[in-house]
Amino acid sequence: MKHILVIADHAGSEQHAFEKALELARLTIADIHVVSFCYEPLSDVQYQYHTNNTQVDLKSLVIKASEEHWESYLGSHPVKEQVSHEVVWEKYIHEWILEHCKTRHYDLIVKTGHRSEKFFYTPTDWQLFRESTIPVYCVSKKPVDTKKVILVALDLRTKQREKLLLNNRLLEAAFQLAVQTDSVLHCCYAIAIPRLVKDLDMIDVTAKVHEVEKEVRTQAAAWFDIYDIDKKHLHIKQGTPANVVNDFARKLKAQCVVVGSMGRVGIKGKLIGNTAEKVIQQAVADLLVI
Numbered sequence: 001m002k003h004i005l006v007i008a009d010h011a012g013s014e015q016h017a018f019e020k021a022l023e024l025a026r027l028t029i030a031d032i033h034v035v036s037f038c039y040e041p042l043s044d045v046q047y048q049y050h051t052n053n054t055q056v057d058l059k060s061l062v063i064k065a066s067e068e069h070w071e072s073y074l075g076s077h078p079v080k081e082q083v084s085h086e087v088v089w090e091k092y093i094h095e096w097i098l099e100h101c102k103t104r105h106y107d108l109i110v111k112t113g114h115r116s117e118k119f120f121y122t123p124t125d126w127q128l129f130r131e132s133t134i135p136v137y138c139v140s141k142k143p144v145d146t147k148k149v150i151l152v153a154l155d156l157r158t159k160q161r162e163k164l165l166l167n168n169r170l171l172e173a174a175f176q177l178a179v180q181t182d183s184v185l186h187c188c189y190a191i192a193i194p195r196l197v198k199d200l201d202m203i204d205v206t207a208k209v210h211e212v213e214k215e216v217r218t219q220a221a222a223w224f225d226i227y228d229i230d231k232k233h234l235h236i237k238q239g240t241p242a243n244v245v246n247d248f249a250r251k252l253k254a255q256c257v258v259v260g261s262m263g264r265v266g267i268k269g270k271l272i273g274n275t276a277e278k279v280i281q282q283a284v285a286d287l288l289v290i
Contacts (some may be wrong), residue, residue: 001024001108002029002030002031003030003033004031004032004106004107004109005100005104005106006032006034006050007097007111007112008034008036011066016139016141017111018032018034020139021110022081024180030107031082031083031084033085034085035088036066037088037090037093038062038088038089039090039091047199050224065177066087082199094124094131097109097124098132099130101133107134109132109134109137111128111137111138112141113170113280114124125138129287129289130261134289135290137286137287137289138287139286139289140283140285146254147253147254148183149186149252150174150177150181150183150258151254151258152171152257152283153190153245154186154189155189156216157219162262166290167223167260171223174258177256177288183255185233186235186252187233187234188236189216189235190238190241190243190245191208191239192238203272205238240278246282249283249285255285256285256288257283257285259289261266
């Protein structure tokens with residue numbers, strides 16, 4: 001990891017994203033570029049007059065205040081890492097980030113998590129999860145008791161080429177993060193049996209779970225050999241993926257959960273959703289979304 005893009009937290013609040021980026025940069029000798037976004041609807045009050053009748057551009061004042069805040073923050077929090085900063089006047093943050101990343105190379109985007117979504121409103125986090133080709137590290141604002149554990153959620157029964165490629169990316173990202181943070185890598189898989197099938201006793205659920213678990217452990221063996229993962233660190237449980245992943249994350253006290261997103265957007269994304277997003281909504285740990 002060489003280049004990290006940080007989306008700064010609002011002025012006056014704790015800089016969770018920047019602090020996490022510093023932690024990762026120290027371990028990987030990466031440089032950090034921080035972007036502070038500011039935007040205010042000034043159409044009705046674009047200019048004001050001082051007592052000397054000079055016209056003042058309020059937009060420029062807002063940008064200047066943001067720049068001064070960041071300079072003051074760095075002045076009181078000196079760092080050894082290479083850090084650059086810019087202030088951007090932009091309402092649609094995710095669009096700016098996606099365009100910016102087309103012309104600049106980054107290995108990681110780091111921002112503080114804001115994970116709520118409504119049908120008619122999709123926050124920046126969700127837009128990035130769905131559309132960014134660069135991994136997004138989402139920092140949790142909630143202080144939780146964690147251990148040096150990285151948990152990655154995999155689809156170990158898939159036959160689809162796209163999901164197999166995503167599994168590879170997830171394992172590689174999780175492995176690198178575990179190495180960089182001196183953490184232990186764990187994996188998990190959810191055996192999803194539809195509720196109606198269970199309620200109507202259509203199958204022997206216990207037997208099916210044992211059958212699938214055996215298949216999954218066999219499927220995972222090759223990957224575990226490549227990444228030197230202890231086979232005891234594969235956790236399998238019957239349930240919905242979101243519940244299973246977050247249950248294991250809490251049990252293991254994982255400091256970061258690595259999940260993949262297939263990037264459904266628009267109405268399809270809202271109506272169907274992504275498994276990753278259901279995991280994200282319930283998560284209390286940091287998240288790395290691929």
